[in-house]
Amino acid sequence: MVLLGRLKPGTALESRRVVHVFPLLPDAQALAVLTPLCGERLPVEDMQWLPGMTGMPCEPCLMRNGRAATQAPPCGFGTPPPPRRDPTVSAYQRRLLGGTAPSAGPDLTW
Structure with a gap:
């Protein structure tokens, strides 16, 4: 079991008030300082x-x-990313080519 906590408002800059994950230890009530999973x-x-x-x-x-x-749940690690579109090819040119565009550098000559 774990506890979730962050620094109280006013004790740190807002950027440091991230939510930490603390393992629930039997002696946690007696401690003055807790160490979350990040250390x-x-x-x-x-x-x-x-x-x-x-x-x-x-x-x-x-x-x-x-x-x-x-x-x-599975997050897709190990699967290839979807193909990236060439930003120099317009949507009109993609339609003319049937949805695909040649992968070329900035000097496209058609």
Whole structure:
């Protein structure tokens, strides 16, 4: 089980008030400083505890939260990205070519 929390308003710049993921430890109530999954040490009295995920998440915390990563739906890793369109070819030229355009540099000669 994990807790979600961020620094209280007024204790840090707004850009530092990201939502951290804290592992729930048996001795957490006795600690004055908690360490989220990202490794930052945060004072308990400066924390705003959240009932759910709201606000900007701490990306390192999310990356280190293995439980959430294993329960997340597939996100498309390993599949090739869709083909990129050549910005120098207009929509009209794509229609004339049947939806495809030659991949060429900026010196297109047709």
